[in-house]
Amino acid sequence: MSNFGQILKEIGEFGLFQKWLLVALSIPGIFAAFDIIGQVFTGLNFPHHCNTDWILERGPNLTDERQKNLTLPVNKDGRFESCEMFTPVDLDLETIEAYGLNTTTGCLDGWEYEVPKGASSIVTEFDVVCDKSGLIEGSQSISMAGVLVGSLVYGAISDRFGRRFAFLLSLLLTLLFGVGSAFSPNVYVYMVLKFFSSTSGVVIQINASVMAIEWTGPSKAALCTTVILTLFSIGLTLLPGIAYLIQNWRILQMVLFSPLLIFLGISYCFLPESPRWLLTQGRKEEAQKELQRAARVNGRTVPEHLLEELKMEGTSERRNLLDIFRISYLRKRTLIMGYNWFATSLLYYGLGLNVGSFGPNIYLTQFIFGLVEIPSNPTSLALIQHFGRRICQAGFLFFGGAACLVVLAIPNDLPVVVTAIAVLGKFAANASFSVAYVYTAELYPTILRHNGIGLNSTCARLAGIFAPLIRLLDVYHDSIPMLIYGIVPITAAGSCLLLPETLNVELQDHTELKNPANGAKENRYNVEQIIEEHTF
Template sequence: MAFEELLNEVGGLGKFQILQMVLALPLVGIAACHILLENFTAAIPGHRCWVYILDNATGILSPDVLLRISIPLDSNLKPEKCHRFLHPQWQLLHLNRTFPNMSDLDTEPCVDGWVYDHSLFSSTIVTEWDLICDHQSQKSVVQFVFMAGMQVGGFIYGHLSDRFGRKLILRCCLLQLAISGTCTAFAPTFLIYCLLRFWSGCSAVAIITNNWMLIAEWTRSQSKAMVIMLITCAVSIGQMMLGGLAFVFREWRTLQLVVSIPFFVFSFSSRFAVTVPLYGISMNLQHFGSNIFLFQVIFGALTTLARCLALVVLNHKGRRPTQMFFLFLVGVSILANTFVPPEMQALRVALASVGITCVAAAVTSYCVHCDELMPTLLRAKAFGLDAMVSRCGSALAPLLMTLVVYLPTLPWIIYGVFPIIAGLVVPFQPETKNMPLSDTIQDVENTKRVSREAKDFYIKVTKF
């Protein structure tokens, strides 16, 4: 029986397909934001040459008068954007509604920089790196670089998706776009900005196409047209979303962050989400007080006790409830600490101690659960992939502290939100308490089936 015939037998548009679309369509919409991002982050505001007599001096003359003697007019009788008078043209003060031949007056390029109109955008990459006048073509270069990244990413990730599966490549691309997009917001030079946008383009196209394929391939023929229409609508909704976000966030680095950070949420795994708060707390001891020597010893002792505590809870409550309990406590303790005033040091240290204790217990719980979930056939590869994701989380933790320039509590809010969201994902994994280690993938499937049947049996007996 063909796969599509099997879909028709079991129902080609059921709960699974609907849930899949609910999770996939927001990804497509936000990825579409990245494609059109330069409409706002690379917008060219009004500008003119910087002139000392006009921008750095005070006097009795009005700005309009100083502008008239400092900046020539273009063919539309508007101030030139790329040239200024070599010397102030005082004779222009005595002309009434007449316009002299500007070609007879000596002008020069904007050798001292430009003055930008910030009424529409507080900053863009154009104002950041002066991509105007002789360098105005650089904006097109940025857009070309991103589209070139989409071309390269479509070819490479398309091949890898067919070889290793849609979901694996999709998760990798989600993490790639999250990292590249976030790093773009901190790009120190135009060249680095272009390289990061190229990298973002590679992953953005894979996110859209892989979600497209996942939805279409799991839908029967009668419903394919409708779901594809929904995917294309998600792109249009992403365009509207970008317009609204750009209206609210007028600074280009902030807008770049807003459309990039959500992909960390979508690419969550328990290990990505556990190491972020772990290293966020462990590597920022000065945030909790001045005696960092004592804190280092106390936190080390608490994590030792926590790992022993995790063993007791794991044996009595199971793997999933233990992970959820500790992950939620981590998030709540960190979020609560963000609202405690600095002068209440005792309370801040207490909440930080709870956080570091629970995150250590969550790490131990996760390691036990992960070891029992993976079959022997794939355990080494799985732990290698797990270690790679964990290192991404540990590398991200100190990077997030750079966000304090926008809001001092923002990194800590992110540290607290990560484990809470990860805790919500844990119930989707099978329970492995008192189950034998699996040797093959088929054993894992049997474990999931037994766990599900045991749950159903428990519900029926309870109802009876």
């Protein structure tokens, strides 16, 4: 056991200090859920049709239904077209009623929307329909691009400036851009603000997970990550209720994100720094103070000789993202785990952002989608503690991918069955994400841990960018999106079996580049890592 591991046992691997820390780190995960899935409700699409008030000049007493019959064409399903109208003519009402209109055109004077009183979305306010309807998927993809950038940037920020600084910065920027997007004058400004908001929103979870894992023993690492992810799921469950009560998208944005101000203030005052990170930076005295503070809260005493001997090998050397690819066993883990993150994210967001397609009521379906995630987190925890990380990650990916393929076999006139299968897929997708967060953190040494998680998370965000765009492929065949959402996770499940098991393995703090010139430097591999080195 490392010297730090001994001290952690002395102060308590999961005492009162760590429990309060876990609470403080977990609650902001609710706002991460609001940030990434809230756009499902701010971008709600309501029934609409072309504005045809031109005919009221000829017949001001026409009923709405009669006006539509005279001015709107009907599609093959017997419904009025949403994006077409009959071309206005300079004829009197009697002639129009007698002979009808035949020539069609696009909407010339805007649209009319069938919305509840007081409700609005970026679709209705900025007319993001018809030729502009792709901007909704575009906005979701741009938001995911923001998460991608944030995953990379915050990994570097955290490993360079500290876990505490990265966590506080992510809270601050999510607050500013989350509330700021409520004042968007048009859809393009909204998309830009959502991009910047998303660079920090989902990253809150990554920052919290890294901090929690580095403050606890290996036996509690999975528990900490699971709790953090469970708060994200609770956020998904709360979101549809809040969105149902507040159907004006601008007010909704402010209500969702303004409470972050409270948590930002509390975190600034009380959040500690990671002593593991401080040691990797050679800041021994600060690490000692943080450990003594934790010991006092836990009612424990740390022997002075242990504090004096506190060290972490190799602290004089700095590591960066490129070191992950220079070291063969880390390179192997990154390639495989990166594909696993990609597949998990494609499955998760392919189902989550397409929630309106799986049931008649988007609020109820999203509530069920969020609710099913809550038991999936402790379930995944129990399974990975018993069966290990590797086999569970592979199993959840396979099950989720299979659920997407089964959905294709369900007739469209059985929406309840489709919703039930999609919910099972969402359960597996979230469980796979839970395992991925735990597993990835355990696969990297402390000095590269946040960079490693950030890099893998980047792969997930690439999938998040593609997930909404893949839905646009249904113009060629409506089964193509679900085929992709299903096949990719199944192939990733197979690759996961090539990774090492990390159950109950102490976190690695440091690794060194092997010097082939003189062989003097040897990597601090354990036996399993040495085997990987020779079999890659």
